[in-house]
Amino acid sequence: MPELPEVRTVAKVLNTLKNKQIKNINIIYLKVISDNSLDINLLINKTLKEVATLGKYLLFDFEEYILISHLRMEGKYFIKKEDEEYVKHEHIALNFTDKTSLRYHDTRKFGRMQLVYKDKLSEVPSLTKLASEPFNLDKEEFYKKVSKKRVPIKSVLLDQTIINGLGNIYVNEVLFDSRINPLTQGIELTRKQTDKIVDSSVNILNHAIKEGGTTIRSYTSSLGITGNYQNFLKVHLQENCCVCHNKIQNIKIGGRSTYYCSTCQK
DNA sequence: AACGAAACCTGCGCGC
DNA sequence: TGCGCGCAGGTTTCGT
Numbered sequence: 001m002p003e004l005p006e007v008r009t010v011a012k013v014l015n016t017l018k019n020k021q022i023k024n025i026n027i028i029y030l031k032v033i034s035d036n037s038l039d040i041n042l043l044i045n046k047t048l049k050e051v052a053t054l055g056k057y058l059l060f061d062f063e064e065y066i067l068i069s070h071l072r073m074e075g076k077y078f079i080k081k082e083d084e085e086y087v088k089h090e091h092i093a094l095n096f097t098d099k100t101s102l103r104y105h106d107t108r109k110f111g112r113m114q115l116v117y118k119d120k121l122s123e124v125p126s127l128t129k130l131a132s133e134p135f136n137l138d139k140e141e142f143y144k145k146v147s148k149k150r151v152p153i154k155s156v157l158l159d160q161t162i163i164n165g166l167g168n169i170y171v172n173e174v175l176f177d178s179r180i181n182p183l184t185q186g187i188e189l190t191r192k193q194t195d196k197i198v199d200s201s202v203n204i205l206n207h208a209i210k211e212g213g214t215t216i217r218s219y220t221s222s223l224g225i226t227g228n229y230q231n232f233l234k235v236h237l238q239e240n241c242c243v244c245h246n247k248i249q250n251i252k253i254g255g256r257s258t259y260y261c262s263t264c265q266k
Numbered sequence: 267a268a269c270g271a272a273a274c275c276t277g278c279g280c281g282c
Numbered sequence: 283t284g285c286g287c288g289c290a291g292g293t294t295t296c297g298t
Contacts, residue, residue: 003291031274056292072292074276089276108275110292126293151269160293167291217278217290236291254270257289273295280287 002071004133004165004205006213006227007056010077013223014051014058017079020096021047022062029091032106034114042115043067043094055130055164059121066121068114069104075111076222078103105222131164134201143194149186155254156186157197166201169214169236172259174200176235181265182258207232235259 002010022043027033033040046062053059060067069075078090082099092104092113104113116124131137131145142163149156156162157171166174175182177200180193208214213227216237235241238248241261251258 006291070293072274073290074292106275107277108290110274110276112293149268155269158292169291214291256292269298271295271297274293276290278289280289282285 002056002075003167003170003213004053004056005170005208005211005229006222007053007058007071008209009213009225009227010071010222011051011053011058013079013225014060014077014102017048017096017100017102018050019047020098020100021045023095023097026093026095027091028086028093029109032091032104032109032111032113034112036114038065038115038117040067040092040113040115048096054127055133055160056167057127061118064118066116066118068116068124068127070112070126071106071222072108072110072112074108075104075106078105078223129161131160131162133165134163134198134205137163137198139191139195139198142198143189143191146186146189146194146197151185152183152253153180153186153189153197154182154256154258158254158256163198163201165205168256169216169233170201170204170208172236173204173234176260176265177204179265181262182253182260235261 024044025040042065043062046065049061051058051060056070058069080101080103082095082101089107090103090105094102145162146156154171157166174197178196208229211228212225214229215227216230235248236259241248241264244263246261246263248259249262
C-alpha cells in the first residue's frame with residue numbers, strides 16, 4: 001500500500017495505541033522479521049510512546065527500543081481484540097495488556113520489521129542512506145544528484161537515496177505536474193526543472209496527506225482507512241489527459257508502470 | 267561506481 | 283472450467 005502519504009495516515013491511527021504496554025507477541029511467520037533484528041520479545045513489558053515516520057518507514061518508539069517497520073507493497077496493520085481469530089496473511093500480533101491486538105497483515109510477505117536499540121537508530125543502513133523528504137530537501141543537492149544519473153527521471157525519483165517518500169503513483173503524478181517526460185534522463189534536466197520536481201512533490205504529497213492517501217485496486221484498506229487522493233490523480237491509471245484531452249500513455253520504465261501525457265510532458 | 271535484472275511472495279483478471 | 287501469463291502503491295541483491 002504505502003508511499004509517504006499512506007504511511008503518515010497509518011501512523012496517525014497507530015498513535016491511538018500510545019501508552020499501551022506489550023503483554024506478549026505472537027509470531028506466525030518468522031521471515032517478516034529482518035535477519036539483523038534484535039529479538040522481538042524484548043518488547044514485552046515495554047510501552048508504546050509514539051509512532052513516527054521517516055519516508056515510507058514506520059518507527060514505533062518503545063522506550064529504549066525502536067521497532068522499524070516497512071510495509072513494502074502490501075503490508076497493513078489492523079487493530080483488533082486479542083481473542084479475535086487470526087485471518088489469512090496475519091503474520092505478527094503485538095498484544096497489549098488491555099487486550100488490544102495489533103495485527104500485521106501482508107499478503108505478499110514483502111514487508112519487514114526490525115527491532116533496534118534507540119541509541120543505535122542512526123547506524124541502521126537502510127535509514128541512513130535515505131535522502132531527505134521533499135519538504136526539507138536541499139534543492140542544490142538534489143540537482144547535483146539527479147544531474148549525474150543516466151537513467152530515466154522516472155527511475156531516479158523512485159530511488160529513496162535521492163528523494164525520500166515517493167513511490168510509483170506519486171512519481172507519475174509529480175512528473176505530470178512538472179511537465180517532464182518520464183523518459184528524460186536525469187543528466188538532461190535543468191536546475192529549474194529539478195526545483196519544480198521538488199515543489200510539485202511537496203504540493204502533491206501535502207494534498208495526498210490531507211486526503212488520507214490513495215486507495216486503488218480495491219485493496220482492503222489498512223486500519224479501516226480509505227484515502228481519497230485517487231479522486232485527484234491526473235495521470236496514474238487515467239485514460240485521457242485532463243489538460244489537452246489526448247490519450248494518456250502507459251509504458252514500462254524500469255519495470256514499473258508509467259503513465260504520462262506525451263503532449264504535456266516534453 | 268552505476269546500471270539492469272532478478273529475487274522476494276500471493277492473488278486477481280484476462281485470454282485462450 | 284482450467285491454465286498460463288501479466289500485473290500489483292517496494293527494496294535489496296546479484297551480475298556485468
